[in-house]
Amino acid sequence: MADVKRDTPAAPGFDLFGFLARFAPLIFLVVLMAVFYLLEPRFLSQVNLFNVMRQVSITGLLAIGMTFVILTAGIDLSIGSLLAFAGLVAAAVAKGGLQDRFTVGEDAVGYGWQLAALAAIAIGIAGGWLQGVAITRLKVPPFVVTLGGMSVFRGAALLFAAGGPISGFDRAFTWWGQGYIGPVPVPVVVFLVAAVIAHIVLRYTRYGRKVYAVGGNPEAARLAGLNVNRIILSVYVIMGFFAGLGAFVLAARLNSAEAVAGTGYELTVIASVVIGGTSLFGGVGSVFGTVIGALLIGVLLNGLVLMNVSSYIQQIIIGVIIVLAVAFDTFAKSRRRRA
Amino acid sequence: MTTQAGPQAVPQTTPPAAPLLRMTGIGKRFPGVIALDGVDLEVGAAEIHALLGENGAGKSTLLKILSGAQPPDTGTITLGGDTVAFRSPHEAQMRGIVTIYQEFTLAPNMTIAENVFIGREPGSRLFMNWKRMAEATRVVTARVGLERSPMTLVRDLSVAEQQMVEIARALSMDSRLIVMDEPTSALSASEVEKLFAIVRKLKADGISVIFVTHRLEEVMTICDRYTVLRDGRHVGKGAVAETSIDGIIRMMVGRAVDTLFSGRESATPGPVALEAKGITRRRHAQDPHAIELDGVSLAVREGEILGIAGLVGAGRTETARAIFGADPFDAGEVLIGGQKVSIRTPQDAIRAGVGLVPEDRKQQALFLSLAIRTNLSIAALDRIDRFGIFIDHKKETALVEEYKKLLNIRMASPEQLVGNLSGGNQQKVVLARWLALRPKVLIVDEPTRGIDVGAKVEVHNLLFEMAKTGIAVIAISSELPEILAVSDRIVTMREGRVTGEVSRAEANEERLMTLMTLGRAKAA
Ligand SMILES: Nc1ncnc2c1ncn2[C@@H]1O[C@H](COP(=O)(O)OP(=O)(O)OP(=O)(O)O)[C@@H](O)[C@H]1O
């Protein structure tokens, strides 16, 4: 009975499609950078590269959170609004209230950047948690809940600041947006550190496994003993955390917070995640991909600016790329499913 | 075991001169696997052809190539003398080849008529003609003996009826060759009979059928000729009338296998591990698992295998799901080790040491887009973690290797996507997941669905091994021989009620059948 070996026959065939599917965003990024360099050698200067990275760091932070959400086949459209609201609250805390909203300079110290950052993150988490509860308890689809949230948080931001911006923070606050560690801008450091941590969480922890499982097949996850609702709730909380963190860094960079901040961010953020290979169907994707996706968009925009392409055309190009990325994902999925 | 060819199978001396279909030298490789290596397949007109082989032998892959769902790497296909190359299932359908996949491809929220004519709705360019569509549907459904209004939603049909819709759809396309990949694995015995009647009628109408199954008795009953694959290679073909089940198995496995369910000496079971008392569940609208349960009580002891027998819809799966916390129940209680436990979610059940291998692996068990590694370890993360947070990659790999050996899972690497495994090997991964959890009570619902003969014996032995280590096993199966082979004691159910209980010594098929259909309560 034991004399027959049913070993897998070894087949050395190289899976070109699999390779391309996996590294397409990275390959595309490298090609794009090469093209821009040939057209405009200034592109590859150290200053410009860090510039690109600083530009993508805020939406990049949000995209890290969005990766968790999309891995569970969810979506969060409210992030831009939530970011604006959290930024205003952080600014108010930093200034010690809403009275001296325009006082510029170091005399206008309120409660310090630590409390301001905490406030931003707390608002973000609370907003994410609320939406997560609506999604898991009231069973409203994430698209609808966060579409509502988009309006609610924007309204809250406008109400809170009475429409006007709050600006002028002390230097310890603005360091988080404008400072450097060695040659590297601080927001870039924050972004990359967050990316590494998120990557470890998704790849190497039990929690990460559960996120993939819930996204891959929620019913199977439930029957395997996972608390599906809790995991779904958690990804919106994580998204909220990153919205808060992003709000703080953005306020520090602009030295100002305003109610219209973050308008349209959801587009760039979702695009970064999807272009990075994370599937809108859930269960497939990575933070590494998202970082590449974010950089790709940043490089593209930066290159187009260097080449004096109008911002209207830039918008059109980004939109087309999103659709192409999703089309590719659907195609890859059908290849997988034919098995 | 010397089963002769079934007398029903009229030996067809198909003229080899002009077969309807001829596939020659078909080759296909996937990363890390040679799925097919120069395979030939010939099917004559009005012939029922069995395509046989172990799990992962390449049957489904060959059929996907035939139906245009996947391109071959090498080889040619001729149909009625013409060389063809189908680039899509649609092209194959245009030439009269329709495939019914193991997982049905019907749209559950559409009517029978819409499903039959999907993409080919009669009517003008803009509007479809409902009346004509309903009429045409009635004609084809009558041919397969489906007595349902064409306007019935597919989700309200049983699995067998859905299959009839698929066949009706094939008929509506004037097909010459209908390909069925494991059509009987989800059917009950009486439904299989009905399917065979339909298949015989197709044959009488001059239609050929390719038929994949792991139940070799079915080959003897219904098929004319057969082709056997092993490890992606063509190892034999011939007329069914000239061979025996043993002969086919020898070809499939490359050795003789003892498929006689060996049974085992009854061990003396321990104390009661799990007891369900008066589980009652009322019908809820909109709930697919809404079969009523009416005061279901049963108990299983440590080291015992309890079989639950019943027809489809008897409430076996519902009982299992209720005990496991997958569906809520209205009244009744579950005791584990004599203690009443509250089980509201699968999580509660798992914490109490209960596991469930569900009946539908694709929908309820597998993460098709994730790696084998993840699929296997997801319920047993406690065994492979570090500090309760991180996953120990090495331990996980060892876990996968352990169960790969134990269950003989045929895979390229732990990183392979489960969706790319053959059906039987997917089932083994699900079994492995629950074994890895080391449960006190394991409920297995159709544990050998889609599993080949050799592996089936392995799974049975595995259940015996588990019982030996003191696990209480509850086994549900639509195949009575399987229930008889593995169980120490058998509970029968009908329409949500327990109708009887027999010990292994007194059990036989007739007895169980009586209890399952008439439901006369038996005084034990
Ligand atoms: N898309 C794919 N990618 C990688 N490997 C694949 C893919 N599809 C099939 N395989 C492999 O090809 C081999 C043949 O699989 P196939 O599904 O044809 O087997 P089968 O004979 O139908 O088995 P079963 O009886 O279990 O359904 C298996 O080893 C399987 O893992």
Ligand SMILES: [Mg+2]
């Ligand atoms: Mg198969």
